[in-house]
Amino acid sequence: MTVLDTPAWRPRTDAAPLMPDPEPFRLLGTPEAARLDPALLGELYGQLVRGRRYNRQATALTRQGRLAVYPSSTGQEACEVAAALALGAQDWLFPSYRDTLAVVARGVDPVEALTLLRGDWHTGYDPRATRVAPLSTPLSTQLPHAVGLAHAARVSGDDVVALAMVGDGGTSEGDFHEALNFAAVWHAPVVFLVQNNGFAISVPLAKQTAAPSLAHKAVGYGMPGRLVDGNDVAAVHQVLTEAVARARAGGGPTLVEAITYRVEAHTNADDATRYRTDDEVAAWQAHDPIALLERELAGRGLLDDALRQRAADEAEALAADLRTRMQEEPRLDPAELFAHVYAEPTQQLREQEAMLRAELEAEQQS
Amino acid sequence: MTVLDTPAWRPRTDAAPLMPDPEPFRLLGTPEAARLDPALLGELYGQLVRGRRYNRQATALTRQGRLAVYPSSTGQEACEVAAALALGAQDWLFPSYRDTLAVVARGVDPVEALTLLRGDWHTGYDPRATRVAPLSTPLSTQLPHAVGLAHAARVSGDDVVALAMVGDGGTSEGDFHEALNFAAVWHAPVVFLVQNNGFAISVPLAKQTAAPSLAHKAVGYGMPGRLVDGNDVAAVHQVLTEAVARARAGGGPTLVEAITYRVEAHTNADDATRYRTDDEVAAWQAHDPIALLERELAGRGLLDDALRQRAADEAEALAADLRTRMQEEPRLDPAELFAHVYAEPTQQLREQEAMLRAELEAEQQS
Amino acid sequence: MSAATPGVAARPAPAPAPPKPTTMAQALNQALRDAMAADRSVHVMGEDVGTLGGVFRITDGLAAEFGEDRCTDTPLAEAGILGTAVGMAMYGLRPVVEMQFDAFAYPAFEQLVSHVARMRNRTRGALPLPLTIRIPFGGGIGGVEHHSDSSEAYYLHTPGLHVVTPATVEDAYGLLRAAIASDDPVVFMEPKRLYWSKADWSAQEPAQVPPIGRAVVRRTGRSATLVTYGPSVPVCLEAAEAAKEEGWDLGVVDLRSLVPFDEETVAAAVRATGRAVVVHESSGFGGAGAEIAARITERCFHHLSAPVLRVAGFDIPYPPPMLERHHLPGVDRILDAVGRLQWEEA
């Protein structure tokens, strides 16, 4: 008998099935794409076009001073849309600060989704009602939330999966590690979607990790890792749908890395020319998620004028609605600052509120 | 041209060479052991025996109230000793709170190594002079320090490797993740030694991780992972020596998981019967690191009375010295509390020191 | 059943038991047990809280009684513990998190400050977090470095958190029940050197739950008022006893709750004497005592015969075991401060 037969050392999980295929999974343009449901492709197409338009409109709103800031997901719409569509109504989405589009694609009111970035409050929608967590500004901190929620649902016997989104940069945070580890140990029904868009603000992936891929991190937690072409909306949708189904069936968490590209600057406040070339951007634009899908649709004779038109109309309607409603000044009540700190305001908060009210009255009178 | 030919996606490191062999590396009792240098085996043997005695003496000192607490490394001496011996004089050791023995094996005065646990100060030795960082109580926090120091040495052109020790429980902390990632990205000359002793206080490994092994985490950072029988001192020594050499040669960091067992309770204050069986302990004691080495030495005709006697004598000498010197009351100056907070005490600290001095004088006079 | 619905009591309420000698540790354990029995959404989690029952045995027996899903040994990662607890609370559970020692709560600081304290406010009240974070704090038990911190000042400066700390066996039970019942996050600071303090007591069910935010006058006095909390309460009571020899009649206010802060009780007690000393164990500079002293002064200035003084730990990292007695505010240091309350000018 050797040391390794002792009770404390047992061969644990087999690593091989957890390892990602180093070649990102793709569907569009491959023979398998032929099996894809035209209705699904049509829906994905509509959502992509709508998403692109939403990004464009939101960016325009920053120029008009209607938004404080907007981190655009232009170029990443395939991931945003697929994440939203992979979930059932009872499931929860945990977006990062860049994922307003996923929130909108999940059905949250587009104006409410922008509350944070407009600056009238921190979160504009009701997370419980929409089953969408607040957009998370501190990177990766939303990941343990997703794990805890999924775990809570599981121990409550409820059929709920959580899908959490994070960027390539966010994978370097300790919270990423702790969340994945808890998820694996607890076998929580959660899917982690890393959008590897090549940059964390100005920092390229090579300064962020030396790993073969971010998906390879999965094996270190004992969960499967999958690598997918993040601009191939059909592929992302399929990989996420499988991961959600696996979680739902009690199969535990999955880590998905989607390789994509942030076509615009980090936010409207950023100058991306300081850290990357126009050529690089152009190369990625040649592999635009909408273009890839259009090519597929066209190849299968599905890209008719009706589809195009419907997509364009829906996108314009969304943008027009957004434009109109964002022109309205938001209803602001400074006294609300004190309303939600606690269930009941403390005596000190009541005094501070009274002081502010007196000031506001004095202001109005002068 | 597909998306994946674009500048941002290049095949990164190949994962295969990073993957640990799922069977822990062993030497003792294998044919390869025949090639091991008898002098090295003799030295390792002496250190193991000395280390076991040191653990026993320190535990005895807790019962006499001479130490506030002692987290024993009994059963883990092979890792402790091998870690110390794998390093050159110019290298740095970053021990966790359980690794007093590694500190002593590296040559630090055994009484100074116990300052923290005796309670007369926090660290008793000079880290710069000994190139041993303070025993780290907050788990895993020493790992980024090791990476930073190794990186600093490298960018300064100095030949210095850092070896950092951590427990299986410590691998769950965010600091573990961040340290390994920085090390890999910076290609820092650092070796991480995880002593997987099966428990974090009462929590067994299965509640800590679902990974195939802790060594498998390496691939997610892009560094090689190695799994070794942590009770096989020759194997641990060889694996660490190779990793140190690799780091020194500019090959970057390595993660080593040594599988071992904490034979005693977590500390003298812990009651291990609450969470594990005597059988489990007994099974591991049958695979004791000293016994394993003795079997090897005996098989090669190297375990003569002289070796045994020398080892026992050295161990007794160490224990006797420790006993004697630990009976002395440590020199304590309460005013020292104010001496090292800053290079220069602030005015407030000077006033507080004056107050304390006045109190002490009043105490003496009464 | 959705976990958001508080569960029905899993067992009948225990018959009121006669008071018997009980330690604070036992009362805390009882509070957890009763809360878990009364409400299925209460979940206990942390390092070693399950099989071991916690390094201080506060969670002893809970895993056996309620199962590992209700009392869970987590992986060793404090940010992960608190972060997952946030998610559980988002789903409607009432997690009770144990941080093993005060200094080991620091890795969870971002989750605490950026999420726990803000989620209700962030979501306009839609997502309250009924979370209790138990943190054993303070020194006096001969702990090595990082085992004796007093971190309450960090928490009380963080809007959105309640911060409470018991000083008696009875309050330990009542305040912990109240904390768990609260729909707001509560940082529950347990004075670890009082874990083994005893009183004749037994739990009443339905629990006598004192509202969070009420200070209590432990002793009325006419000469000066000691304002304190947690581990320093017994020290102040001892000082008040010793002060009689000097001819001082000292009152003692036990804050119990740092946030919300009970200004009325404190101000009334201080106005009655015109002199106050604030006592706590953590470092004085920027400590809780600063807020208390400043606030008393703002409210009671014209009633004060002397400045409000503070007796606190020195402005140094917590000392090693053999030197900690010099750091901790003791009876003599408190009496010295009382002596400096400018009696000649009274």
Added chain:
Amino acid sequence: MSAATPGVAARPAPAPAPPKPTTMAQALNQALRDAMAADRSVHVMGEDVGTLGGVFRITDGLAAEFGEDRCTDTPLAEAGILGTAVGMAMYGLRPVVEMQFDAFAYPAFEQLVSHVARMRNRTRGALPLPLTIRIPFGGGIGGVEHHSDSSEAYYLHTPGLHVVTPATVEDAYGLLRAAIASDDPVVFMEPKRLYWSKADWSAQEPAQVPPIGRAVVRRTGRSATLVTYGPSVPVCLEAAEAAKEEGWDLGVVDLRSLVPFDEETVAAAVRATGRAVVVHESSGFGGAGAEIAARITERCFHHLSAPVLRVAGFDIPYPPPMLERHHLPGVDRILDAVGRLQWEEA
């Protein structure tokens, strides 16, 4: 050459330049550049500090001038950044860490409190950590959640750290040079809304390095004293100007350093007027103002005609951009507080 030896200046000191309009951001950039040129052991590190030059451009051009090993874009992990910087400082380098925004320093809290603040003390002086941690702080720039925190109260309550904050272009340069030159860890809080404030100034080499720990009287006054720091200094100066209309002659003390705290300068200024208002942006409860007010009261009690009052941010999470102006202490709120200094009783 070991990195422990400060390097020889890599280039000759620049000839003194004539003062020219300079922003605080430029002065900070110049301070880093000059410190790196003067001492090879100075290393700048953080998120986006290299190629981009930092989101506020404070590190602009440093990577190009000194190389990526001296000005390093790190992975995105604040605990890792500070933790590796600790190791670099252990080896003898002088790391200057940038935290991108105040709230994103929280993940590094454990490294800061448990190691940065304690390493010198832990090792009886053998292992000082000459580390500078730059943290842009405060609001007023329309930042969304987590971009406007004021976290100085957490740091000033942590023994072993120096905490400084400049309010002028000149001090930004001088204090940053002093922080980098210090053998102790310095938390260097940069008032981000003053980044674009301008003055006629140019760096002198050898640097005029003011000692850390000295407050400065920005304006003498006879009626009352405003005690403040960082982003609130210009607001207080404006208030003092406006107060003239009300017939008040207000002094303004700029603390510059919260730790060490310059009691002499503050006490002298307050004694001269007998009235004081402490002003800062962070939440009042348990904020820096509590310590300052308590301390002034302890030292100046019999010189005070009124309690020391505080004007601070409300005890709420930092508001969204559209509401932040209601939170920030402005001229009116300061003058209101001055008006409450019980003038009738003077």
